Amino acid sequence: MSVKTSILLSSVVGCGLIAGMAHAEEITVATVNNGDMIIMQKLSTKWEQETGNKINWVVLEENVLRERVTTDIATGSGQFDIMTIGGYEAPIWGKSGWLSAVDDLGDDYDYNDLLDPIKKGLTVDGKLYAVPFYTESSFTLYRKDLFEAAGIKMPDQPTYEQIKEYAAKLTDKSKGQNGICLRGKPGWGENMAFFGTMVNTYGGRWFDMDWKPQLNSEPWKKATTDYVELLGKYGPQGATANGFNENQTLFATGKCAMWIDATSAAGRVYDPKQSQVADKVAFTRSPVAVTPAGSSWSWSWNLAIPATTKKGETARSFLKWATSKDYVKLVGESEGWVAVPPGTRKSTYALPEYQKAAPFAATVLEAIMSADPSKPTKDPVPYTGVQFVAIPEFQAIGTFVGQQISAALAGQQSVDATLEAAQTQVTRDMTRAGYIK
Template sequence: MKMSRLAAALTAALLGATAMAHAETLTIATVNNSDMIIMQKLAPKWEQATGNKLNWVVLEENVLRQRVTTDIATKGGQFDIITIGSYEAPIWGKQGWLDSLDDLGEDYDYADMIKTVKDGLSANGKLYAVPFYAESSFTFYRKDLFDAAGIQMPEKPTYTQLAEFAAKLTDKSKEQYGFCQRGKPGWGENMAFVGPMVNAFGGRWFDEKWQPQLTSEPWKKAITYYVKTMQAYGPPGATANGHNENRALFATGHCALWVDATSAAGYIYNPKESKVADKTAFAPAPVEVTSNGSGWFWAWALGIPSSSKKVEAAKSFVKWATSKDYVKLVGETEGWVSAPPGTRKSTYDNPEYQKAAPFAKVVYESIANADITHPTKDPVPYVGIQYVAIPEFQGIGTTVGQQIAAALAGQVTVDQALETAQRATERTMKQAGYIK
C-alpha cells in the first residue's frame, strides 16, 4: 500500500505541475554513474505521469563533459537537460548559458537542501542547477584484510601511513592491490584525486598572483608519492582506471584501499552490487602536511541550457528527479542504501536511511562543512578544492592530468611531467590575461 500511495502522490503532483498543451520529447545528457542509471530506470514513472518522453544520452565522464561544454558554449541546442557539476554551474550561469531554477515551487522545499551544495550551484544569488547527488571523499578500506594483517586504521590517516598499509596488503598473485586510485587522465578523473592529495601535501595550483605552482616542492612530493605507490601497489593498467573502474575493482574484492567519492558508498555497501559490502569500512580522506582541502567537494546536478526550447517540460523533470519524493522512491524500490546522497537534510533525518547507510553521518558532515573558499594551506586567489573555479581550468586540469598519467605509465619522469604541465599552464594563464 505504501508504494501505491507514493506513486499516486507523485503522479498527482506531476500532473498538477505539468499541465502542458502537448507532450514533449526531451534529450537528457548524463554520466554513466550508478545513481544516474537508477534515474534512467525510474524515469518512465515521470513519463507516464506527464505524457512526455526522454531521449537518453548516457556517456562516460570525460566524454560527457566534452560534449556538454561544446554544445552549451556554441548554443548548439542539442540537449534540454544536462548533468553538470558544482564547477560548471556558477560559471555557466554567469555566462547566461543556463536557465535559473529558483521557480520550481514551494513544494520543492529549497530550505531542505544542504546549504553548501545549494551555494555551490549558485551565482549572484541565483540557483543554476539542482543537485542530484553530492559528495566529499573518504578512504574505503577492507576491514577483513586489515584485521588479518593486524593493522589498525587511524582515525585520521596520512598518505604516508596508507603507503605503509598498501605495502602489507598487496598480493599480486591473488590480484589483490593495496592502492587503487584514479589514473585515467581528465580534470574530473585523475585530477579529482590528485588535486586534494596535492592540497594535503601543502600544495596549491596558483599563488596569490595567479602564478602556476606545478613545479613547487609540494607538487613534486605529492606526485612522486602517487607514482611510486601506484606503480608498486596499484593494479596494472591504472591509467585506464577512473571512478567507475576503481569502484568495480573494489566491489569485486581486488582493492584493499581506495580514496574516492563518498557517493560510491551506496554501491559498495549494497550486497546486491558488491562482494565486499560486509567487509568494508571507511575513514576520512588522508591528510599529510595539512587537512585543508584534503577531501573534495562535488555535486552532480541537473541544469537546463538556455538554448532549450522545452524549458517547462525540462523543469518538470529536474524537479521530479531531485525532489524529496524521488529520494523516497529510490529508497523504497532500490533499497535505502542506494538513495541519492548529499543533497537534502531530510534524507539524513530519515531513520530508514540512517539504518541502511552506516556512512550517513560522516558523509553529511563532510559535505555540510566543506569549505571551498579555504582549500589549501597557503592563501590562494581561487575557490574550489579539486578544481579551480575559473573557465580555463577545464583545459588546464585535463592537460595536467595527461602529464601525470604519462608519469604514472613511466613514459616521462615526474619532474618532466610537472615542467611540461607548468609551461602549458603558464601559457594558458598569460593568454587569458591572469599573468603577464
C-alpha cells in the first residue's frame, strides 16, 4: 500500500469516526426507583457501548415521578426523551397527542409476543403508544415457616376475614414481627392501588352509572374500617410512610408475616441476594370479600416517547433494546433468571431457565391475564380500570382520596369523617368537570 493510499484511507476512516461521533446523542430517561428499573439502568451501559449514545438517568420515587412526567408532558417542556409511565397514563396521553406512536420498532421486535391484554391497554385507535417494561397484578405473599409454626394453612383463595385472623395470630411486636404489611403512603398509585382492590372486592365502586361518587357507601366504610384495623393493630409503625419499596424491604428482612402487593415483588423476595426470607416465602391469590371482581389489580410500567423529543430515533433504539427478548435473556444471564422483567412477553414464560428459577411464574401470569379492567366491580360502572378509573381527572381525585385514607390510618380523623370529606370533594370535582349534570 502506498503512503498516499494509506493517508487517504486514514482520512476516510477518521471522517467516518467523526461522523459516527457526531451522530451520537445523549437522551434523558425518567424512570421509577423500583428494582427492575434499577437493573435496566445498570445494564444500559451495554446499549451505550453498542451505539455510542449516552443516557442521562432521572430516577425518582413513584409519586415524584408521576408528578414530574405529568407536568412535563402537559406543558410540553420536553425535559425527557423517554418516560416510564403506567397503563393509566399511556392511552390518555396517547389520545391527547402527547406521545409518539411506537408500533414501528421493526419486524424483529415481535409485537405478537407481547401479552395481548397489556398491548391492548396501551393502544388507542390502532396505534401503540408505549411498550411494556414489566407488568404486574397483585397477590398475597406470606411466610410459610411462620404459618406452619402457628398451625395455620393458607387457602388457595383467602378471604379478608381469614387475613385478619391470621394477622392477629402472627403479630409479635416483641420480635419485631408484624402480622401484615400493606401500602399506607398516600397517592393514587400508592395506597389507593392496594386499597382500590379492597374496595372492589368488598362490593364498592368509585362511581355509579351516572358518575355520582359512591365514597360514603357501606362497602367503602367496611373496607376502610378493616384496612385501618389491619394496619393499625397488626402492621408496622409508621405505615403511612410505606409504599411498595418500603414494604418490600420490610418483608425481605423478615418483618412481615404477610404482604399483599404487586406480583412483580416475587422476583426480589425469592432472590437470596436480595431477601433474607427467600427460602421461606410462599404465595397465594389476593384476598376476596363479597365478590372476586377487581380483587387483584392490573398494572404495567411502560416506556414511552413524548412527542416533544427531538431525539426520536435514539429514543426508539433504547426503547426497543430495553423491552426486547434479548434484554430478558441479558437480565437472566447477568442478574439471575428470577430477576427478569415479568408479565410482558409470552416467550419469557416459555424459557426453561425462568420456569426453573421462578416457582411463582405460572401464578403471576394467571393473575395478570385474569384481571379484567373492563369489569372491575360487582355493580356496573361507566369506567374501565381495576385499581384506577381511566379518566384524566382520576390522578387528582385518587391522590386526594388517598390522602384522606392515610389520615384515617394515622388516627387523625374517623372513617366516617374521612369518607364524607372524600365524597364531598370528589362530587365537587366531577360536577366541575362536567360528568355530573
